Every structure is written in structure tokens, then in C-alpha cells.
Amino acid sequence: MKVIVQKFGGTSLATIPQRERACDWVEKAEEDGYRPVVVVSAMGRRGDPYATDTLLSLVEDSAPSPQDRDLLMSCGEIVSAVVMASRLQARGHRARALSGGAAGIITDACYGEARIQTIDPEPLENLLANRIIPVVAGFQGMTETRQVTTLGRGGSDTTAVALGAALHADLVDIFTDVDGVKTADPALVPDARTLATLDYDEVFQMANSGARVIHPRAVEIARHFALPLRIRSPFAATDGTLVAMGAVGLDHWAHRDPERAVTGITSLAQLVQFRLRRPEGAGADWMYRVFQALGAEGVSVDLINIFPDRAYFCVLPDAREAVERVLRALSMAYECSDDRAKVSCVGTAIHGLPGVMGRFMQALSDAQVDVLQTADSLSTISFLVRQADVERAVRALHRQFHLAGEREPDDAGE
16 A cells, blocks of 8 residues: 555644645545545644643643643544544545544653654554545554553654554655745745755754754654655645755765755744853862753753853753752852843754855854854754844844755755
């Protein structure tokens, strides 16, 4: 069987016309010779009746157990699955709604952030063999003891890709509210361009650095199984962005060009920056003690710069209280600022390419943006800036590397 997994986000299912459009895509997949597996998110956003945040608002004044909270949060996707299956049935198709557990997804018992342990493909394979369209509630699974769990933020993306891997699917389509992965956030850069093809690593880095088109965990699964992904809009006739193996940023002979070093610019707002001073008489292990204590509190840190006499790092706002508690317990002198943001430049050809950092700094200097910290990896260079400077920084970098211009065919790794 040629199998395609089609995941529809909540904003793609919020209204009757939108659900009908989703059904059109399912029918098109069948016309193209695929056996479709549909994965759905909860319909709409906060304020809409069955959105996850709306359901959580019902218990804002109480403290349900983690098990009960997951059970509540799973309901929005269940509703979406039943509604979508009923629409397909009304159009003459055989379709069946399934919870994540009924679709064979087994997780650990880490409620709210469960990890998939295994997937039994048999329930879906049996439906597909009988030409029944499975409509699976995303964002959820169940434990070995049959307790409902949820997979955390972006869990429906993870569901879709994990099912695609288990079923040896030919393709996973992620339908979302944008027409693909863009060179920058179009809210900040109106002429941002949709990228036709991307490498797994580039998409992972963009998603991990603030682009909200797909969850990083889903990309990791797809990369591991070499499973092609396509990110697209259900309301556009374009092909969106194909994510697959490739060497985007290199020419046919693996040469790197500064003009092609950067694939996209992302930003992550509202970071809290901590600046620590080494205590008088402290040994070389002073930062080890800090990070060990932060790890014990479950705090993830970003943009880490360590010097003999000081150290800088950033956290998300909801971790600020835990960080300050740790630093006080260690009698560590510190300052913090909560008006920071991270701007990242992503591209598989960034690392080790002479002249690229100079161009970054020229663009930010010309835009009068102060760089407060930097960090880099093989495919990402990140800058910490003031929140007020994010838009100028993103636009300047986008302009510096000509990302709004059309690329020649060989730039897409063809």
C-alpha cells in the first residue's frame, strides 16, 4: 500500500468550510493512489468550545491530578476525530475515529509530556487493508496500564510523523496555517519567501529556534526514519515545503558560498538573561554547581557563555523563579533582564565559512542593534538582543542575505 499521513491543525478544522476543505485533501490523496491516515488536532484556539486551552480553563481554579489533566486535554482531539470521520462518512467514505491509544500508540507515564515507547501498526493496517480511512486523535497515547497520556506541545505533529514511521508511509503532510516554511516570520518580514525544499537539520534548527511550523521532536523522528515531510496550507494550491535528505546550501560539488549560507531567520521572544559573577574565592567548579542545581530543578538553559570570572545564560520566563531560587540557595551574585530575545540564522553551510560572521555583524550594526550574547552550532548562529530590537534585527539579516530573492534551481539542492 502507498500510505500518506495527513495531519490537520486546529486552525484548519475550526469551521465547517475548513473541515470540508480538509476532506477535499483526503479525497485528493485517494485519487492520487494513496491510502490516507488522518491525524487531527483539537478544533480552533482558546475560546473555541473544544480547543485544549478552553478545556483547561474549566479547571483553572482547581488542581486536577496529572492523570485527570491529561484525560481532559485529550478530549479536544477526540471530538475533532469524531467530527472529521463523520464528515468523511457523509461524503460517502468509510472512516473510523480512533483515540491515540486505539491507534496503537503506547507511551510512558510522564503525564503532560509523555514519550512514545512503541506503536503497534496493526489496528491502522487492518483498517487500511479494508479501505477504511483512520482518523486519529493527535497529541495523545496511552500507557501499558491503559491510562490516557498527552505528548506535550506540538504533540499532534509527533503523532502524525510517528504513525508515518510505524506504517512505512511514503509521505507525511503537515497542514497548518501557513503555506510552508518561510525565510522569516512574515509578521516581521512581509516579503519572506516560502522555501520549496529543506534539509531535516535546517527545519529542526528553525523549529527549535522559534519557527512554529512543526515541532522539533517530529522532525527528529522523521530524520531518524528518513521519512519525507511536507509542510503546507490546506487553503493554498502550492506544494508547500518538502523536508527530506539533502545538502541545501551547497552546490553540486559541495562548495559553500557566503551568499547561500543562510536559509532562514527565526526569533524567540521574551527570554530572561542571567548574568552571574564568580564568588570571591570560588573554585573552578563554581558553574558546575550552578548547572547541576538547575538540572535538578528541571531548568533548561540557552545561550550559555562562560568566562573565568563571569557567566551568562538565558531561560524562558516560566523558569525565572526556579533559577532565582537556585542562585539564592548557592549565595550566587547575579543580575537578570527580562526584555531579551534570541534571533537565529539557520543554514547547513554556515559553520566555518569565512566572512559570514562579518556580514552578520555588519547587518546588525547598520540596523543599530546591540548584540548582547552569541552562540553557534554547525548550522545555527544565534544572537541575544533586546526585545525592542527584534524586528529590526530580523529584517536586517533577511535583507543582508537576500532571502526575499528567488533562488536558482540548484540552490534547492536539486
